[in-house]
Amino acid sequence: MTKMNKINGLWVPAHANVVNHTHLDCVLRHRDVVRFAAQAGFETFKEPFPELTVKLWRDAELLAKTGLITDRSLIARLQRRAVSAYREDCFQRGGDLTAYVAAIANQLVPLMQTVENIKLFTEHYIQDLVSDHTIGAQIRFAPHLHIFGGLSLEAVVEAVAEVTANAPIPIKLILCALRGPEGEAKAKEAREVADLCIKYSAQVGAMDLAGAEALWGGIPEWWWVEALRAREASGGQCGITLHLGEVQPATAAEIQKLKDNGVFVVGHFLHNDDDELYQECCPHSNLTLTAHPCLTSGQFRCHPVGRKLEEKQRVMLSTDGTTLIKTSMRMQMALGRRAFGWTAKDLRQLSLNAVNGGFYNEADKKNMRKQLKLAYGQK
Ligand SMILES: [Zn+2]
Known part of the structure; x- marks a missing residue:
């Protein structure tokens, strides 16, 4: 802060x-979106999240579940890369109004219902x-x-x-x-x-x-x-x-x-x-x-x-x-x-x-x- x-x-x-x-x-925030989307299940969104984001975030989750405590920094790194892949995907949508609106309607708004x-x-x-x-x-x-x-x-x-x-x-x-x-x-x-x-x-x-x-x-x-x-x-x-x-x-x-x-x-x-x-x-x-x-x-x-x-x-x-x-x-x-x-x-x-x-x-x-x-x- x-x-x-x-x-x-x-x-x-x-x-x-x-x-x-x-x-x-x-x-x-991109990190919030990815975190909440993972909780809700990436596959439940009408607009797909980037494959790289999903893969890296899931790898991180798997490590968190099964890995040793020494893997903490690796988990954080995987999550950061997952978020940055999502951020890139977001910024690329700007050139295409349909893709832009789809992200708002089918990725962001669904997370804003509680x-x-x-x-x-x-x-x-x-x-x-x-x-x-x-x-x-x-x-x-x-x-x-x-x-x-x-x-x-x-x-x-x-x-x-x-x-x-x-x-x-x-x-x-x-x-x-x-x-x-x-x-x-x-x-x-x-x-x-x-x-x-x-x-x-x-x-x-x-x-x-x-x-x-x-x-x-x-x-x-x-x-x-x-x-x-x-x-x-x-x-x-x-x-x-x-x-x-x-x-x-x-x-x-x-x-x-x-x-x-x-x-x-x-x-x-x-x-x-x-x-x-x-x-x-x-x-x-x-x-x-x-x-x-x-x-x-x-x-x-x-x-x-x-x-x-x-x-x-x-x-x-x-x-x-x-x-x-x-x-x-x-x-x-x-x-x-x-x-x-x-x-x-x-x-x-x-x-x-x-x-x-x-x-x-x-x-x-x-x-x-x-x-x-x-x-x-x-x-
Ligand atoms: Zn406006």
Whole structure:
């Protein structure tokens, strides 16, 4: 666990940053995934684990059962290699959206069906955030993806909230409904997510819309009416955000509709430009998934976040996920320094945009601004 040395009660890590856009089911540690998958039985997953991972982990198990105590280091080595083979497999999936989605749906999500596991994954992710010098975060998830093992929607939210409430950094939850074909099923899902947002509005910062934008783009009415209801019924405590312009441009009418209704922040917005909306940019995620034709070279410098920041658009950096995307906030900040010549002032601005475009409590926002000032100076 990273040591959090404080100055006047505030933690000021050298590379302080704020992560507003990250999905809980995309940030599991590879070691946890392999360990839990082994417990559940590798063969029970619809999406197969790499053969090398399975073989090495099973060898390690066999040694643990039958071997002598002197084999401890060998067991640890086999496990490390099993995990690293899985990590490689995860990072290779980025080039293929089908393989990427299959890993989330059929390897990661199935492990997130018990309170115990959900809590552990959340705890470990918070430790990873702190190691990455993150001073505040918004963690999002779709409660409906975690009820296949019999958990109630409430139990899912409470499991995450219990851990985040005790985190060493301020954390807000964002609850997602998932894009899909219009109909009663989606209307019900949005209604239930809105109800959760209202019930847990002390912990939930906003209601989000995530999922396959290429198939079901825009601002669907079934989601919109419920997001508005959640905001109103929570007395404005639970805001509204959505993934938009990630794989295709949002229309001018859609952008206007958001602004007219007080929505001030959107996820990605890679295909659009705007001077007012806060934009949760996730460069490595976009590059991994080649979410825009301009990113085919795979070069960080091709991502529009550099240009947008220069134009004073309200952009921020986020990871989106770390299990299938080879990234961290510190990696992206370092690459931005190299690719765009970002200075301390720029890095501070990116995180300030995250604070201002985030759903944190006012007192937490105030502290985060102070932390950023101390970390990057007053330039
Ligand atoms: Zn996302």
